[in-house]
Amino acid sequence: MSKRIVWALALGMAWAGCAQAADEPPLRITRDSTEFVVHTPGGPLVIKRSKTACGAGKGFVQALVPQAGVTPVTEIEVLHALNDPATMVIDMRDEDEPLKTTIPNSYHIPYNELEDRLDVLGCQRLSGKSWACRRAVNIVAFCHGPMCLQSPAGIASIVRLGYPVGKIAYYRGGMTDWEALGLTTVTGHRPLNSRPVP
Template identity: 35%
Template structure:
């Protein structure tokens, strides 16, 4: 640590009544959590807080005025029964995944052009338009319907019930969905579609703050 940064931290510590040595030790996520290790694209990634006191949000997340529709402020509860969660909850799910829990999937609902700018380590990109249907509740082409069913089967562990022809969610994964932030409707659209076909709401979690909040607290992101 540079002497200049140490002096800044010491001054801050004195103002807040915090021992300077505690600040010098690093920038933890919580007082008891320093980092979380996850697997992303076959490699181990350590999620931690940034250590640059002058860091700012990337320019693409600094805008405060976005046209509505489509970029409308999302509600706190997107669908009754679907839990809205925060950063520490996401980290808890990531820890469980890294410890071998294969029944959880962290889903980045954004389109690939946004994902290329950075995503949450441990997430899988499933673009929102691969899941969401048109306003009539159907898919525009048979190909879209096939892609939707393949996603349910191969990634969400949902299968067809041969006796009824409907969906069998017995072994469905718990999905933690996110997109760009509280102004982004992509993950909410997916949640509404999934609940609409019978996905159990208690197996759907919504990280409302998304990438904007994740980056605003200095948590690690990765680029494909």
Template identity: 35%
Template sequence: MPNVPGVFNRPPSALCHTEFAEVQKVFRLVAVILLLVAGPALAQDKPVNIRPDLAEVTVPTPDGPARIARIQDNANELSGEWARTSRACPPFCVQPMSPAEGVTTIGELELLEMLQDPEVVVMDSRTPEWFANGSIPGAVNVPYTQVIDYLGELGCEPDFDGWDCAAPKRVALFCNGNWCGQSPTAIRNMIEAGYPADHISYYRGGMQAWRLLGLTVTHD
């Protein structure tokens, strides 16, 4: 077989220092290219669970069971309306941790449990146009301006002094976020009308926190 001249036709001991350095450069370049190509794919392959042991939940809705999970794109970011940080105050002022004494403030995990409980009513207190642009699956739209009219659906009965709420349902209310006063206003109005505060939960993070976690939103 004829001997073809070149670096790879000579034993390693015959490689000069310059030639060996060139080979190392080639291997380094190939390694960098492979990392650049595979890096994003590897990052996006990482699962995005709700909890380490919980990838999704199923909740009842008027249209049938709905799946709630998180967006699996590791590079996903908020944009547009939900990325804003500096809405004018008033009216979009920071809300207290609890809107009224006796009300329980909850987070996403507690809300997910309540959404799966058929005995609990989760209420989106925002106006209809907000609700139509995306809400939490399983929530019913009861605008904060109409919440008193809805008390009959929550176990209360009208009486001469207002409402008799002797057998109230457990409820959870939310709106756009911790800068939104719609659900706090609804909660205070409910309590003033006679609804027991200890049957009310407040998801303070609202839609902005829900979207920040990449959780499922209706109409998205």
């Protein structure tokens, strides 16, 4: 069999693997809806979401800006942030599932632990859940990908506690887009004791 035929078969199988899975329950597009109506010249068209082999079924599409004032970033900005000594790129995925790979040079602080670990981000605990964040570091938050609500939830929790929103960037693409683009991944995260000093 020629290389060209093998390549065509492999490509066809890859596309077939991303095809819609049959008999799946309706998946959410937003928090409250499983469909969206687009008014086309040919009449209304209902857009629905189905689980595919290439896309997670959990969650729903996250806003590009999860909190007013947060800066959305692409892979290019994440790459530059990885070399910025004043910025922490933070993998906010929790550990319900083992984290097999991550973005190189990133730190790991699960989204549901952030409220108690703001000291790692340059804040000072005053009392109870009260923090002073005048010396907060710049962060880039990410999680599983565009459907994942973990990093948006983590961002919301630290903003609520007074973390300066202007020091937060959000990489909505997360691991889904990073890996889909074929960018290098690693096992393990950068140790928190190597974090930037504010």
